[in-house]
Amino acid sequence: DVKVTQSSRYLVKRTGEKVFLECVQDMDHENMFWYRQDPGLGLRLIYFSYDVKMKEKGDIPEGYSVSREKKERFSLILESASTNQTSMYLCASTYRGSGEAFFGQGTRLTVV
């Protein structure tokens, strides 16, 4: 069974902390994505990566950075967490040329 695994389901962090969200896929997919989901706004793309060490900004990259040192792992970093980054974060991966995305279960992050 194909799998995308996010490191935490729920996370509570303090304002100003550096936060790492990890995502691992076991399908040898080239493309990986980080989205945040907020009520009424759907899924908004933060960053995506189409290969190891390659990254592209999405629609809302401000306040975030990413790292992809290995093909199977894509990390989202909140450099200095703020309350407006409280959200559901979703990781996904796709095989180049296939299109269908596989999603992790999501991380609900609360910044207090």
Place this chain on the structure above:
Amino acid sequence: SQQGEEDPQALSIQEGENATMNCSYKTSINNLQWYRQNSGRGLVHLILIRSNEREKHSGRLRVTLDTSKKSSSLLITASRAADTASYFCATENTGFQKLVFGTGTRLLVSP
């Protein structure tokens, strides 16, 4: 923002009725996809239609694509209570295969 939009934002129907959701997008695409999300969970892929296709079927799902209008529709026939979920369209843009989602439609199917 390149994010697409869906309408209606919310849809409430009775079991056995058909549900239709619409999606509009902004850029050139390789394909358009529909996903389902049960409350608080990750998304699950339902169906993909390529830019050179106009209609596709999968079980009780029917998807149409009009690239001249940059729009798509998802029809769920003979709805069941278990179809209650949020539905999202997503477009895979040309170039880097960036996957951009719409704002979603919340579907409630009452028994």
